[in-house]
Amino acid sequence: MPANLPPEYFKVEQKYLQARTLEEKILATQELIRIAPKHKGTEKLLRVLKRRLAKLRRELEGREKRRGGGPSFAVKKEGCAQVALVGLPNSGKSTLLRKLTNARPEVAEYPFTTRLPVPGMMNYEDVQVQLVEIPSLVEGSSLGRGLGAQPLSAARNADVIALVVDASSDILSQVKTLVRELEESGVRLNRSPPRVTIERRGEGGIVIRGKELAEGGEEGIKELLREHGIHNALVVVEERVSLRTLEEILEGSVVYRPCFVLLTKTDLSPAVGEPPEGLKVIDAGKPPEELKREIFESLGLIRIYTKRPNEGPSENPLVLPRGSTPLDVARAIHKELERGMRSARVWGSTRFPGQWVPRDYPLQDGDVVELHS
Ligand SMILES: Nc1nc2c(ncn2[C@@H]2O[C@H](COP(=O)(O)OP(=O)(O)OP(=O)(O)O)[C@@H](O)[C@H]2O)c(=O)[nH]1
Ligand SMILES: [Mg+2]
Structure with a gap:
């Protein structure tokens, strides 16, 4: 054509x-x-x-x-999650980091005070969350403007993105700029990754399951794989995808991250506008303990305490994605354990303490779980 x-x-x-x-x-x-x-x-x-x-x-x-001198931009992960504080210059990232962690980055009224990522540990009850101030983004960061594209790659490396937005200037336009720059550098916010897997193999040609869901069908996929020098692979497509998405998966060029807004400077004046609908917003002006709880709740994680029969619950929780089940708990402890797992008893979210539940029971933050084979 x-x-x-x-x-x-x-x-x-x-x-x-x-x-x-x-x-x-x-x-x-x-x-x-x-x-x-x-x-x-x-x-x-x-x-x-x-x-x-x-x-x-x-x-x-x-x-x-x-x-x-790249390595200084990479921040080693610690704690149960790494949260990137991403914002425009002067949005209040360092101030927030000082409020919530032991880190002491310089705070100043001129832009670009922070020039390298600064990590800090946020202690919340019995878990530790790593917050990392990312040097400021500007419109065009993905093109190398401002401090360049390196801040974006530091943000991309984090597990969760917190957009730090100054409530005393146009909220919507700040959010738009940040989201655009992140998208441009391959960070998709609050969207689930496409349900497609491409598994390279040594032989057997290209086998495709669910080809009718892919744009271009079987021929489209085969051509794309050939263009990437792949001649043997198992491709499983479980939802409608475009060829461009398939290509992103092949190249690993896109990551999917949960995201929320931390609204700063709410003490200065009434907030200027509103963030887009559907985006969770936390007022960063709250007292630290309340703020920490809201941040933890926005990470999409739950704390699970395991126990053995006739013993007390573990002191340190396992921290797992929301929606995890006893089977996921078993897997997190040991692969072997997962295989023999039949059911579990749960204290916390169940109607009765110690209630028997199936292994795919959706656990809640704070549950105590006893695994049974
Ligand atoms: N009134 C008020 N001022 C704030 C608040 N947060 C930050 N500021 C002020 O805003 C200015 C910038 O704060 P920083 O925390 O350095 O901002 P930043 O985002 O780290 O800035 P850069 O690292 O330079 O990009 C400083 O003068 C802070 O005192 C706030 O919640 N309320
Ligand atoms: Mg700073």
Whole structure:
């Protein structure tokens, strides 16, 4: 099918060809993607353009890493989750980190005070959550503006994203900028990862389950895999996906993270506007203990205390994703345990203390669990 590209497409393509810097190439490629018509005949072109964009971005990040002595941007994970504090300059990230952890980053009224990620431990009851102040983002961070794209890769590395938003200036536009920059660098917020697995194999060709759910069907998937040099793989597709999504999975270029807003400077004036609907918002002006509880509750984690028959519950909880079951508890303790697991007794969320539950029972924060084979 002919692509029928509009004349301006070729103008921008010219711009791309003449671009001298990586940033210019990225901008031109983004523009090409935007103006290329979206239909069957341009699918392949769009894929090629998006792949080029991803490659240019990786180059940009790689270059910055080499320049800036990269390792200092990577923060080793500690505690039950790493939460990135992401915000525009002066949004109050350091102030918040000082309020909630033992870290002592400099607070100042000029922008870009914090230039490297700063970790701190937030103690909440019997768990520890790692908060990391990410150096400020600005519009265009994903293109290397402001402090460059490295803050974005530090944010990408975290388990959860907290958008630190200054309530005394336009809330919606701050959220939009942050979300856009994160999306541009391959961080999807509050969305579940596509239910697709691609497992490379040594032989057997390309086997596909659920091919009718993939855009382009069997041929589309096979062509995509071939383009990536993959000739043997098991592909399982469990929901409708585009070829672009399949490509992201192949390249591991996108991560999916839960996200919420921490609203700062609520003491200054009435809040300016509102964040988009559906995004959880926490007033960071609350007393520390209350704030810590709300943050923990926003991480999508639950604390589970295990016990053996006739003994007391463990002192330190296992911290698992919300919705975890006794089977997940068994798995978290030991693979072996998982196999023999039949049922469990639960104290806490059940109607009766010590009630027998099936192994797929959805546990709640604070439950005590006794596993039985
Ligand atoms: N009134 C008020 N001022 C705040 C609050 N939080 C931060 N500030 C002030 O805002 C300015 C910036 O605060 P920081 O905590 O340094 O902000 P940041 O996001 O870490 O800034 P950079 O690291 O420079 O990007 C400082 O002058 C703080 O005193 C708040 O909740 N209320
Ligand atoms: Mg700071």
